[in-house]
Amino acid sequence: xxxxxxxxxxxxxxxxxxxxxxxxxxxxxxxxxxxxxxxxxxxxxxxxxxxxxxxxxxxxxxxxxxxxxxxxxxxxxxxxxxxxxxxxxxxxxxxxxxxxxxxxxxxxxxxxxxxxxxxxxxxxxxxxxxxxxxxxxxxxxxxxxxxxxxxxxxxxxxxxxxxxxxxxxxxxxxxxxxxxx
Amino acid sequence: xxxxxxxxxxxxxxxxxxxxxxxxxxxxxxxxxxxxxxxxxxxxxxxxxxxxxxxxxxxxxxxxxxxxxxxxxxxxxxxxxxxxxxxxxxxxxxxxxxxxxxxxxxxxxxxxxxxxxxxxxxxxxxxxxxxxxxxxxxxxxxxxxxxxxxxxxxxxxxxxxxxxxxxxxxxxxxxxxxxxxxxxxxxxxxxxxxxxxxxxxxxxxxxxxxxxxxxxxxxxxxxxxxxxxxxxxxxxxxxxxxxxxxxxxxxxxxxxxxxxxxxxxxxxxxxxxxxxxxxxxxxxxxxxxxxxxxxxxxxxxxxxxxxxxxxxxxxxxxxxxxxxxxxxxxxxxxxxxxxxxxxxxxxxxxxxxxxxxxxxxxxxxxxxxxxxxxxxxxxxxxxxxxxxxxxxxxxxxxxxxxxxxxxxxxxxxxxxxxxxxxxxxxxxxxxxxxxxxxxxxxxxxxxxxxxxxxxxxxxxxxxxxxxxxxxxxxxxxxxxxxxxxxxxxxxxxxxxxxxxxxxxxxxxxxxxxxxxxxxxxxxxxxxxxxxxxxxxxxxxxxxxxxxxxxxxxxxxxxxxxxxxxxxxxxxxxxxxxxxxxxxxxxxxxxxxxxxxxxxxxxx
Numbered sequence: 049x050x051x052x053x054x055x056x057x058x059x060x061x062x063x064x065x066x067x068x069x070x071x072x073x074x075x076x077x078x079x080x081x082x083x084x085x086x087x088x089x090x091x092x093x094x095x096x097x098x099x100x101x102x103x104x105x106x107x108x109x110x111x112x113x114x115x116x117x118x119x120x121x122x123x124x125x126x127x128x129x130x131x132x133x134x135x136x137x138x139x140x141x142x143x144x145x146x147x148x149x150x151x152x153x154x155x156x157x158x159x160x161x162x163x164x165x166x167x168x169x170x171x172x173x174x175x176x177x178x179x180x181x182x183x184x185x186x187x188x189x190x191x192x193x194x195x196x197x198x199x200x201x202x203x204x205x206x207x208x209x210x211x212x213x214x215x216x217x218x219x220x221x222x223x224x225x226x227x228x229x
Numbered sequence: 230x231x232x233x234x235x236x237x238x239x240x241x242x243x244x245x246x247x248x249x250x251x252x253x254x255x256x257x258x259x260x261x262x263x264x265x266x267x268x269x270x271x272x273x274x275x276x277x278x279x280x281x282x283x284x285x286x287x288x289x290x291x292x293x294x295x296x297x298x299x300x301x302x303x304x305x306x307x308x309x310x311x312x313x314x315x316x317x318x319x320x321x322x323x324x325x326x327x328x329x330x331x332x333x334x335x336x337x338x339x340x341x342x343x344x345x346x347x348x349x350x351x352x353x354x355x356x357x358x359x360x361x362x363x364x365x366x367x368x369x370x371x372x373x374x375x376x377x378x379x380x381x382x383x384x385x386x387x388x389x390x391x392x393x394x395x396x397x398x399x400x401x402x403x404x405x406x407x408x409x410x411x412x413x414x415x416x417x418x419x420x421x422x423x424x425x426x427x428x429x430x431x432x433x434x435x436x437x438x439x440x441x442x443x444x445x446x447x448x449x450x451x452x453x454x455x456x457x458x459x460x461x462x463x464x465x466x467x468x469x470x471x472x473x474x475x476x477x478x479x480x481x482x483x484x485x486x487x488x489x490x491x492x493x494x495x496x497x498x499x500x501x502x503x504x505x506x507x508x509x510x511x512x513x514x515x516x517x518x519x520x521x522x523x524x525x526x527x528x529x530x531x532x533x534x535x536x537x538x539x540x541x542x543x544x545x546x547x548x549x550x551x552x553x554x555x556x557x558x559x560x561x562x563x564x565x566x567x568x569x570x571x572x573x574x575x576x577x578x579x580x581x582x583x584x585x586x587x588x589x590x591x592x593x594x595x596x597x598x599x600x601x602x603x604x605x606x607x608x609x610x611x612x613x614x615x616x617x618x619x620x621x622x623x624x625x626x627x628x629x630x631x632x633x634x635x636x637x638x639x640x641x642x643x644x645x646x647x648x649x650x651x652x653x654x655x656x657x658x659x660x661x662x663x664x665x666x667x668x669x670x671x672x673x674x675x676x677x678x679x680x681x682x683x684x685x686x687x688x689x690x691x692x693x694x695x696x697x698x699x700x701x702x703x704x705x706x707x708x709x710x711x712x713x714x715x716x717x718x719x720x721x722x723x724x725x726x727x728x729x730x731x732x733x734x735x736x737x738x739x740x741x742x743x744x745x746x747x748x749x750x751x752x753x754x755x756x757x758x759x760x761x762x763x764x765x766x767x768x769x770x771x772x773x774x775x776x777x778x779x780x781x782x783x784x785x786x787x788x789x790x791x792x793x794x795x796x797x798x799x800x801x802x803x804x805x806x807x808x809x810x811x812x813x814x815x816x817x818x819x820x821x822x823x824x825x826x827x828x829x830x831x832x
Contacts, residue, residue: 059621064748067282116831122807170824178829184812191807 051081052214053100055125056088059114060095060183061107063198064088065132071203079207081160082214087124096124102213103127105192107134110141113177115154122190127213130186131206133199142183147182194219198228231269237262238270240619242277251279252288252582256295257565265299276620284583291584291730293566294523301336301343303381306360307369310349310485311720315368318357322529324371344382348724349485350524353643353706354411354650361387363526365408398495403531410492411650414666415541416637418626419493419613420653423500426544428619432507433552437467440511444615447623448635453479454609454678454702455777456634459615462605465595466513469603474514476505476557477599477606479576481522484679485724486704487688489639490609492651494521494528498535502559504612506545509557512605517559520576522536523566532561566641568728572777573606574688575730586730587776608702610639631657634695638703642667645709645788649759660699661690670706674714674793679704680721681781686792714796718785719747719822737780739770743786745777754811755801764790 066089072079072137086100087093103125107116121128133139144152157163157170186192196209205225214221241258245251253476255274259266266289267275275282289295293543306320306681307313322333329337329344336343352358355367359374364387366377377390394400395409415421432440466474478501482490493501504534505517521529536559547556567585569575574588577599614636618626627635634656640663643649647668654663662789664672675685677694678701685692692698708717722744731737749755767783767790774780790797804810814832822828 110831112814112818112831116816119806119808128807150824153824170825172825174827174830177831178818178825178827180817181820182817187809189812191804191809216524221666 051084052102053086053098054083054088054102054104054210055086055096055100055108055121056090056104057117057121058089059105059107059118059135059186060110061132061134061139063089063106065104065106065135065206068132068200068203069206072207073203075207082211096120100125100129102129102210103126104129104131105135105186105211106131106185108138108141109180109189111177111179115180115189118186118189127187127193128190129194129196129198129209130192132201133197135186136195136197137185138183139199142185145182149179197226201225231575234267234270235273238273240278241556242274247278249280250582252278252285253562253565253579255582256285257563259817260295264302265296267299267770269298271297275353286784287584288582289569290525292564297408299336301341301388303341303362304343304384306345306350306361307345308348308350308352308356308360308732310353310724311717312349312353312486313356313358315644315712315722316356317546317718320371321357321369321374323358324374325378325449328375342378347524347566348727349483350536351482351488351491353488354488354641355409356643360524361390364388364390365406365524365527366390367409368406369571374601398531401531401798403534404495406527406659408491408495408496408527412492412496413642413648413650414652414654416639416653416655418629418637418653419500419610419639420497420615421617423497423503423620425499425542425618426550426761427501428502428616429506429544430550431513432510432619433555437511437513440507440619441467443623444618445824447614447618447626449611449614449618449626450634450696451608452614452638452702453608454484454700456684456700459607459611462595462607465513465593466598466603466605469596469693471603473516473576473602474512475599475602475604475682476508476512476517476559477573477576477580477594477604478505478517478519478609478612479571479573479606479748480525480609480611481571481576483522483571483728484681484702484704484723486641486643486676486679486706487702488641489645489651489703490523491528493609493613493639494525498532500537500616502535502545502607502611503616504615506549506557507615508605508607508612510549510555512603514605515556515558517557518580519559519561520564520570520580521561522564522570524529524690526563529561529563529799536561537678553657568724569730569776569778574776576606577604584730586732587778588791589775610703629695630655631693631695633697636789638694638701640694640701640705642669642705642707644707645669645672645712646707654694656695659690660685660692660694663705664690664693664707667707668777669709672711673706673712674708674709674717675716676704676706676708677701677786679706680724681777681784682788684718684785684788684792689792714789714793715747715751715800718789719744719751721785722747722780722782725778729778729782733773733775733779735770736775736782739766739774739779740782742766743770743783747786749811750797750800751802754813755797756804756810757798757801759801760790760794760797763787777788 109133130136233476297356357369358367391407399406449459450456570579570585575585579585640652677699767787
């Protein structure tokens, strides 16, 4: 059987979920036997080169580029998985959701107690993607097939889920892998 | 200023015996006298009745008619339920706003008039209606609203707004209200006149157990809508251990579209009071409480007088009807604007001087109710039925109506019909016959039982009004062919969200999620998978909510999904490419475009 193609991305996340994926230690060798990575920060492939079976999404959507990438993933992947709390519900970045965008920027660049900004400018380079009015969990932007909660989901959780999915077995995560206290 | 506040609060608390369980009366009086219950007033109350300030504040913050900040001398509360909206409350609202120069929730600069919305005030048969302080004004229009504001500005006396009195006791010296009864059909049970004391004397000639037996033989079931057998409830209450027992009458008629208790209280208070007295005898209680919703405050003096008259005639008070040792008296407890208090355990909380939070059940009120004592809570109409059963005998009562639902039911019919008003009909009547009675043969949908009830489609108009089919506390709202039912559903959901006490998550959060998804569908951004989502979520709320409010709040969504599914289906469409149609990238980028002055490079 041909190896499954996997793509991953980190949107408005901290790369913690990707670090957790790397935490599978030596199982990474088994993983390589199981899958080929396409677009992913792990191999630094920037754009999709072929259709993928699975897309792993870390982080929610806080700016227009996140939305573009996420829609691109939806277009190129059969199955999309929201990985981690930011992807599934916005996470820490979504703490700004109750505050208007202008106030957030003012606090970050002008008024915050530790701000040193003599020019008084808020960064506005055309290269900087526009921020969304709030942070959206991925499933509010595109259809998401599975959610893996956790901050981050542990390496074992990711491994078990991914292997079950790729070998067409039911995902039976033991209690230890889905409890968070 | 502060000195006089202190004196006022002290006086009010003293009048209530410095009793913290009378908190509702205390804060209502302070509100009335001082225009609000300020932080300072709350501190003073707490000191006077020896409780924590937070206990006072939790009550003040809970009820819609209480406020911590001063309101205008006159508060106009425009009813914004769905029937009023259908009858043109929007024009009234617009007229009030322009005439007063303020928006809803605001007070005029001179501190004279405050403008607010309020949910159903029990006047759907004469909508649009509003409360001006305790006074009710009905059949409003834009013009009527404008002239109302002008005359208020002149005299600031809501009483003077009443031009012609309504029919019957609405013209009584102690009521003097423009409310109309709109009794379209009287029956023999509730709305027929009763020879004073006739039922009570029959009851007192029997033992309490025999009275309960009679109520059981009549197979009387609770008229509030849930239909619990009254005799059984009384027996549980009587047999529960304890020395003190209570009879509570639920006159907190808050289910939108219900106004039959208003009419019973206006025209047949004696039948009700007699029924409560019989209940007191049957369960062995000497204290009754009539919990009257704040919206019906205009009936209070009239009801006090009715109680007073009966005391004078020996029908209430000590040794009633000469029966040695049977003492029973009733006090009126005013509510303060909270739908949830119509739920019996919330009502008990409220009578105890607490926030109207529901309590855990079991123990049921029959075991541990008011002040932890055995308590029976019954609907106004139920007590009236009791009087009639004791007057005419259980056999006479049981042969009326249908098999599982003997007797008659008083319906409050409103909406798109020619003759809105109150109808006493035998149980088991077909909905189509009800619609014929009220002149609504072209109805496109009927909401039976208020927002928490069932939306019935024309195909089901052959169904019957009774506990085993279409149960209702009395509310029947008719919607004509031109109404958008999904918008009606939205209105109902907004009502439940507003009235949820917030205690349990399924109700507090779940209803908001239901509304969000419904709005999405109404905005044309819905997709087919939203329908099963609504069903799943609605079922979860029903299963997991703590009290009757949450257990029924998804009903508008669930029953319309069943009976009017095509209305939903016509609005949703499959989304292409796995995108979420509800996500609007343009709107999401709006703020950033304004702030940065740039356009999106991606979209």
